[in-house]
Amino acid sequence: MNEALPDDFDVIIxxxxxxxxxxxxxxxxxxxxxxxLDRNDYYGGSWSSFNIKSVETFLQNPYDSAEYLNKDGEETxxxxxxxxxxxxxxxxNKNFITxxxxxxxxxxSEKNEEPAQSSxxxxxxxxxxxxxxxxxxxxxxxxxxxxxxISEEVQKREESPKVENCNDPATQGDGDSVEKEKELTQELDxxxxxxxxxxxxxxxxxxxxxEDFYKQWRHYNLDLSPKVMFSRGLLxxxxxxxxxxxxxxxxxxxxxxxxxxxxxxxQRVPCSRADVFSSKFVSVVEKRILMRLFTLCANYKDHExxxxxxxxxxxxxxxxxxxxxxxxxxxxxxxxxMVSETTSTxxxxxxxxxxxxxxxxxxxxxFLWPSYGVGxxxxxxxxxxxxxxxxxxxxxxxxxxxxxxxxGRCTAIVDNTGQKIRCGTLILDDLNLPHGANTTSTSSVDxxxxxxxxxxxxxxxxxxxxxxxxxxxxxxxxxRLIEAGPLCCVCPKxxxxxxxxxxxxxxxxxxxxxxxxxxxxxxxxxxxxxxGGEDSQSRKPVILWSCHFTMTDTNTDNSTLPPNVITLQGxxxxxxxxxxxxxxxxVFLRICPGEDFLPRAPDPEEIVFDEGYNTxxxxxxxxxxxxxxxxxxEEEEEDLxxxxxx
Amino acid sequence: MNGKVNxxxxxxxxxxxxxxxxxxxxxxxxDSGVGKTCLLVRYKDGTFxxxxxxxxxxxxxxxxxxVIEGKKIKLQIWDTAxxxxxxxxTHSFFRDCSAILLxxxxxxxxxxxxxxxxxxxxxxxxxxxxxxxxxxxxxDCTTSERKVKLQEGARLAKSYDIVFLETSAKTxxxxxxxxxxxxxxxxxxxxxxxxxxxxDMSASQSFNLKQYVxxxxxxxxxx
Ligand SMILES: Cc1cc2nc3c(=O)[nH]c(=O)nc-3n(C[C@H](O)[C@H](O)[C@H](O)COP(=O)(O)OP(=O)(O)OC[C@H]3O[C@@H](n4cnc5c(N)ncnc54)[C@H](O)[C@@H]3O)c2cc1C
Ligand SMILES: Nc1nc2c(ncn2[C@@H]2O[C@H](COP(=O)(O)OP(=O)(O)O)[C@@H](O)[C@H]2O)c(=O)[nH]1
Ligand SMILES: [Mg+2]
Numbered sequence: 001m002n003e004a005l006p007d008d009f010d011v012i013i014x015x016x017x018x019x020x021x022x023x024x025x026x027x028x029x030x031x032x033x034x035x036x037l038d039r040n041d042y043y044g045g046s047w048s049s050f051n052i053k054s055v056e057t058f059l060q061n062p063y064d065s066a067e068y069l070n071k072d073g074e075e076t077x078x079x080x081x082x083x084x085x086x087x088x089x090x091x092x093n094k095n096f097i098t099x100x101x102x103x104x105x106x107x108x109s110e111k112n113e114e115p116a117q118s119s120x121x122x123x124x125x126x127x128x129x130x131x132x133x134x135x136x137x138x139x140x141x142x143x144x145x146x147x148x149x150i151s152e153e154v155q156k157r158e159e160s161p162k163v164e165n166c167n168d169p170a171t172q173g174d175g176d177s178v179e180k181e182k183e184l185t186q187e188l189d190x191x192x193x194x195x196x197x198x199x200x201x202x203x204x205x206x207x208x209x210x211e212d213f214y215k216q217w218r219h220y221n222l223d224l225s226p227k228v229m230f231s232r233g234l235l236x237x238x239x240x241x242x243x244x245x246x247x248x249x250x251x252x253x254x255x256x257x258x259x260x261x262x263x264x265x266x267q268r269v270p271c272s273r274a275d276v277f278s279s280k281f282v283s284v285v286e287k288r289i290l291m292r293l294f295t296l297c298a299n300y301k302d303h304e305x306x307x308x309x310x311x312x313x314x315x316x317x318x319x320x321x322x323x324x325x326x327x328x329x330x331x332x333x334x335x336x337x338m339v340s341e342t343t344s345t346x347x348x349x350x351x352x353x354x355x356x357x358x359x360x361x362x363x364x365x366x367f368l369w370p371s372y373g374v375g376x377x378x379x380x381x382x383x384x385x386x387x388x389x390x391x392x393x394x395x396x397x398x399x400x401x402x403x404x405x406x407x408g409r410c411t412a413i414v415d416n417t418g419q420k421i422r423c424g425t426l427i428l429d430d431l432n433l434p435h436g437a438n439t440t441s442t443s444s445v446d447x448x449x450x451x452x453x454x455x456x457x458x459x460x461x462x463x464x465x466x467x468x469x470x471x472x473x474x475x476x477x478x479x480r481l482i483e484a485g486p487l488c489c490v491c492p493k494x495x496x497x498x499x500x501x502x503x504x505x506x507x508x509x510x511x512x513x514x515x516x517x518x519x520x521x522x523x524x525x526x527x528x529x530x531x532g533g534e535d536s537q538s539r540k541p542v543i544l545w546s547c548h549f550t551m552t553d554t555n556t557d558n559s560t561l562p563p564n565v566i567t568l569q570g571x572x573x574x575x576x577x578x579x580x581x582x583x584x585x586x587v588f589l590r591i592c593p594g595e596d597f598l599p600r601a602p603d604p605e606e607i608v609f610d611e612g613y614n615t616x617x618x619x620x621x622x623x624x625x626x627x628x629x630x631x632x633x634e635e636e637e638e639d640l641x642x643x644x645x646x
Numbered sequence: 647m648n649g650k651v652n653x654x655x656x657x658x659x660x661x662x663x664x665x666x667x668x669x670x671x672x673x674x675x676x677d678s679g680v681g682k683t684c685l686l687v688r689y690k691d692g693t694f695x696x697x698x699x700x701x702x703x704x705x706x707x708x709x710x711x712x713v714i715e716g717k718k719i720k721l722q723i724w725d726t727a728x729x730x731x732x733x734x735x736t737h738s739f740f741r742d743c744s745a746i747l748l749x750x751x752x753x754x755x756x757x758x759x760x761x762x763x764x765x766x767x768x769x770x771x772x773x774x775x776x777x778x779x780x781x782x783x784x785x786d787c788t789t790s791e792r793k794v795k796l797q798e799g800a801r802l803a804k805s806y807d808i809v810f811l812e813t814s815a816k817t818x819x820x821x822x823x824x825x826x827x828x829x830x831x832x833x834x835x836x837x838x839x840x841x842x843x844x845x846d847m848s849a850s851q852s853f854n855l856k857q858y859v860x861x862x863x864x865x866x867x868x869x
Contacts, residue, residue, distance in 0.1 A: 003732060043736055246706075247738075250651040362651045371650065372738065379736040386727035386736075387706045393732035604708045 005393060005415070008422045009035040011591060012413055014090065014398050015429025017045035018374075018577070019568045021381035022584035023427060025244065026598045027591065028388035035421065036382065036390055039092070039397035043382055045431050046096055046551065046570050047225050049375025052217040055449075059100040059547055063092060079414050081402055087414070089400040089435040095552050096431060096570065097224075099446075102547035106210035207453070213544060221373035222449050224551070225571035226482055228253055228367040228467060231358040234581035235377070236368065242598035247380035251484070253367035257457055257468045258335045260327060266457040266468060269335040271355070272364050286328050293322055293332065297352040307345050315348025316341050334471040334478065338575060341472075369465050369484060377577075384601065400435070401426055403562055410562045425591050430554060430570035437567075438557035444550055445573045451545040456483055480575065566590065666711055666718040670832045671742050672825070673724045675764055676749035677757040678731040681783040684815035685749065686725055689825050694816050712826065714833045721829055733763075740771035744835075745779070745828045752782045752812065755793040758802075765806060777831050777855070778808045781824060785812040809855050811863050823862050831855040 010032040013020050021043070024036045042048055050058055081087045229235050229250070239245040256269040270279035276290050296306055310318040315337065319329045333339060337351035358366040370376050386392055398413040402420070412422045433439055455464065470479040556567040566587055572579060585597050674682040683705055687695055690708040707724040724743075729735050740746075748764050750757040761780065768778060780803040782794060796812060803810030809827070813820040834853045 005732070252651055368651055372741070376738050379738045383706075383727060383729070383736050383739065386729045389728075391731070392729050392734040394734040396732070601706070604706060607705065 004417075004419055005035065005396070005421060006391065007420065009033045009391075010423070011035070011425045011427060012037070012398070012421060012423040013427040013429070014038075014413070014432045015045050015568075016043045016378055016382055017429040017431070017568065017570070018047045018378045018381070019580045019584040019587070020045070020427060020429040021378035021385070022238070022581065022598075023568075023587050023591075024385040024390055025242070025381040025388070026584065026588045028385040028390040029242070029598060029601070030592055030595045031389070032592065034385060034390040035423070036385065036392050037396045037398065037415065038394050039416075039431075041394050043394070044224075044375045044378045045429055047223075047374055047378050049221040049223045049373030051222070052214065052220045052545070055220075055222050055547065056102055059097075059102050059549060062097040062100065063094050079400065079418075084405045085411070086403045086405055087400050088403055088410075090398045090413075090428065091433045091435055093431045093433050093554055095441065095554060098550045098552065100547070100549040102545070104210050104213065104545045106207055106213050106544055109209045109211060207542070207544065220451070221375065222547075223374045224447075225374055226447075227374055227571070227575060227577060228369055228482060230354065230576045230578070231361040231366055231368055232354075233358065233576050233578050235577040238581060238598055239380075241600060242384070243601040243603070244380050244384050244598070247383055248376055249371035250362075250368040251371055251465050252363045252365040253369050253467050253482070254365060254464045255459070255466050256335050257466050258331065259468075259470045260330060268457075268459075269331045269469075271336060271366065272359055274364060282328065283325075286325055289323055290328055290332075293319075293324065294352075294356060297349055298356045300349045300353055307349065310345040313345055314341065315339060315343045315345050318345040318348065330471065335469045338469065338480075340478065367467060369482070387601070397432070398426075398428075401565065408562055410565045425564045425566065427566045427568065427587065428556075429568045433554065433556060434561055434565065434567070437560050440555050440557075442553045442555045443573060444552045446548065446550050448546060448548045450543050452541040452543050454541045456481075456541055666720040668717065668833070668836055669720040669722060670744040670829070670836075671722050671724060672745045672747065672828060673726075673739065673743045674747045674749060675726055675730065675735075675768075676747075676781075677751070677754070677760050677764075678728070680749045680751040680754065680757050681815045682730075682749050683725055685747070685781070685783060685813065685821055685824075686723055688815040688818055688821045689723070692818075694818075696816075710825070712829050714830055717833060719829050719833055721825060723825070735767070737771045740768065741773070743772055743776055744832050745777035746772060747779050747781050747824060747828070749781045749783050750794065750799075751784050752794045752799070753784055753787050753791045758782075758794045758798070761802060775835075777828060777835070778806070779824060779828060779855075780806075780808055780810045782810070782812040784814060784816070785819060786814040786817045809859050811859055819864050823859065823864075827855055827859050827862070830858065 011027050011034050013024050013034065013036045016024075016036065016038040020036075024034055028034045038045065040048075042054070079087045239248065256271055257266040258269050260267055267281055268275075268279070270276040270282060270290070273291065273294070276282060276287050276294075279287075282290065296303055300307070307318055310321065316329060316333055319332055324332065332352065333341070333343075333348070336355050337343070337348050338355075339348050339351050343351070355366050360366075362368060382390075382392060397416050399416055400414050401410045402412045402414065403409065404411050410423070410426045412420050413426060414420055428434060455466075456468065457466070464483070466481075466483040468481040468483060470481070472478045551571070553570045553572055555569065558565075558567055561567070568587065569580075569583060588597055589595075674686055676682055684695055686705065686708055687693060690710050705725045706727065707722055709720055709722050711718055711720045713719070724739060726735060746768055748761060748768070750761050752758075765778075768776065780799065782796070782799040799812065800810050811820050811824060813824055815821060830853055
């Protein structure tokens with residue numbers, strides 16, 4: 001598979017993280033000749049989604065796990081360069097995932113019986129991604145004290161016969177084809193018996209065996225960088241405008257939950273006008289106050305007099321001045337604006353505005369969640385780039401680039417097979433670091449992914465996708481969590497959509513494990529093979545599988561690099577995608593000043609071949625529709641519940 | 647709102663009910679140069695694109711609607727977009743697929759050898775109940791150009807228990823048959839017991855992809 005690549009490109013991109021993928025698509029779209037490499041055998045880099053098998057493999061060794069890698073590109077010494085050239089190695093960023101661990105808390109069977117039956121509780125599985133936000137750069141401290149108790153905990157479990165650290169149970173392998181029928185049937189059953197799930201959870205054997213859990217490995221899509229899309233965020237606009245949306249599916253984030261001080265339970269945050277009116281947690285007076293605030297925030301720029309005196313003050317002071325109760329302040333600050341106590345009034349207003357602006361575009365929600373996980377998004381942009389002629393090669397990377405000493409510019413890369421490939425511009429994503437450049441770790445995020453057996457907060461709706469915010473408490477930084485359940489297919493007619501998706505996940509930004517577990521009432525200790533009792537314990541969601549890791553963002557100082565070498569940032573801890581999209585656009589405009597950024601791709605119907613076309617007149621064929629020839633219609637928006645509407 | 651959110655309200659799913667009854671995603675995979683894009687264009691547009699200009703045109707997917715037993719079936723047929731060249735497919739595209747046409751070039755032994763690799767990719771990334779068809783393309787080629795015998799293709803297909811046929815994107819031999827047969831098979835698979843009530847669906851019920859292809863296909867060269 002080490003076929004030689006073409007050896008001259010306008011732009012070479014190393015790494016397929018989201019900003020890299022977007023830039024790739026944008027460049028190919030305007031006919032730049034793009035080569036896009038990735039050392040992994042999957043797309044997405046630090047933005048990938050993994051199934052259970054692949055995430056375990058990844059966490060065991062986030063670097064160099066693949067056998068195809070040459071004994072790490074250190075054959076760089078025999079790269080030939082001429083007198084007036086310099087070879088600059090490109091190194092793998094080996095700092096981006098640290099402290100990785102995972103555990104499966106399920107019991108293995110002693111006798112291999114009744115697998116079909118016991119796998120059904122899995123159907124009810126949902127996952128949470130828990131993300132800790134260790135503010136700024138204090139990760140080391142907080143990690144240390146936090147890690148110790150945790151690993152002890154895990155070790156204890158390992159000794160116990162009931163819980164095992166599951167390294168590739170042999171059983172997880174093939175059985176697939178045998179299972180196909182069964183899975184489909186289960187899928188249908190699941191759909192039919194949806195409402196009974198809660199009951200069956202108690203009556204049936206409560207937990208699947210670890211073998212059965214792993215048999216469902218492919219139905220998981222766990223994100224390294226869980227994020228949600230603001231319905232009016234840049235990503236959504238780009239997807240619509242470019243037609244890349246045709247590769248993706250979305251779900252609404254159906255509710256926002258938070259944890260109020262002193263409360264034992266998660267509460268639903270009233271976000272829209274409708275929510276505020278129906279919320280049980282807000283008094284009538286508060287309803288009016290909140291509504292007035294939302295109306296102001298939706299148009300805050302036109303009403304400066306309302307916050308004139310708070311320009312120098314914090315948002316929370318401003319909220320207090322509007323006579324919001326503590327609870328309402330909490331809702332607005334942490335769950336709507338999603339800012340902190342120290343955020344200024346203007347920033348808080350802007351954040352609230354952004355939220356309200358997105359609210360209602362697609363249903364009563366401000367956010368969308370990409371089906372199958374965030375990892376789909378870079379793949380969609382890479383596909384788009386390939387459709388427009390981009391050359392893609394996985395398992396291939398640059399061991400370094402060649403710099404012309406006289407011009408100071410990068411002229412070519414050397415790939416891991418030793419091939420020299422010329423380029424006009426070189427772009428490196430966050431996992432590829434040019435040697436000698438100044439890199440700093442800017443921030444560090446702790447993330448956890450929990451596969452739990454039921455939702456963290458039951459509701460009337462059949463299934464929810466939840467965004468949970470846990471405010472900073474007891475010196476712990478704020479935490480965000482996204483919970484997504486096994487959203488069943490709502491269109492059985494088109495089995496096109498009927499892929500089994502046991503789970504989606506939920507990211508959460510959160511201090512550490514115990515905090516989350518406390519707040520959400522999660523517990524992995526009550527995994528018992530016996531039939532669950534009806535006691536209150538059994539109402540708690542139980543963790544079946546979990547992993548934790550720390551993701552560190554690296555910032556590369558571009559000033560020491562040749563002007564035509566561009567580095568991109570990692571996912572960071574932002575909730576949305578705006579920063580990454582802005583970065584991609586800037587990089588694109590730097591390479592193609594004045595060009596269109598991701599203009600609409602034609603629909604397939606617009607590319608028609610007839611007998612007249614042949615090799616000679618290919619000039620007449622262009623994938624781009626004639627100007628104005630497209631039938632693009634602005635999307636109609638759904639019935640809006642936007643509080644700002646008036 | 648637990649449904650999928652269609653961010654472009656004007657796109658496919660909004661018009662499902664009127665435009666067609668079911669939609670299926672079909673992929674054409676196989677080594678670079680075996681004629682996948684040509685097959686797609688031949689099926690949809692009824693023409694053959696010679697030379698290499700085709701690689702300069704971004705073909706993403708094509709839609710074709712057929713009527714089977716009074717039902718409008720829309721096939722959305724996806725090309726590999728050239729990502730197969732260095733075996734760098736975006737795997738998410740396998741996931742939703744109802745059917746996969748796995749193509750090799752009868753004049754290129756390597757492309758035939760690689761079928762095994764493609765099958766393992768399909769097994770790993772596609773749904774386990776995907777409909778798989780093996781296609782030996784370029785059967786218009788002369789006996790001297792041919793490197794893979796018809797029987798070899800048939801034998802390989804048999805070992806995986808999948809349907810096999812030889813096609814030519816150039817002459818059009820068996821191209822419509824390949825896609826139409828897939829559409830019929832997907833239609834059959836999608837029927838639920840409710841669909842049978844009060845209707846004579848015996849034709850569908852007894853539809854057998856292999857037999858259908860066997861009886862309909864045109865003889866190709868050097869059998
Ligand atoms: C919303 C919320 C509600 C909470 N409610 C409760 C509660 O009702 N009762 C309760 O007892 N605790 C509560 N806590 C605190 C939380 O449970 C503890 O911080 C947690 O037990 C720490 O354990 P851990 O190993 O998971 O810490 P980690 O998650 O690993 O660490 C989190 C942070 O806490 C620090 N930390 C960890 N252990 C200690 C320690 N022993 N002393 C000081 N700092 C430490 C770490 O340095 C780190 O910065 C709450 C926290 C939050 C965020
Ligand atoms: N003789 C012959 N040539 C074909 C046939 N199908 C495709 N080709 C040629 O094979 C080459 C590759 O075709 P293409 O569709 O681009 O292959 P892809 O890479 O699999 O998409 C082109 O030069 C086509 O003209 C066929 O049925 N017969
Ligand atoms: Mg092609």
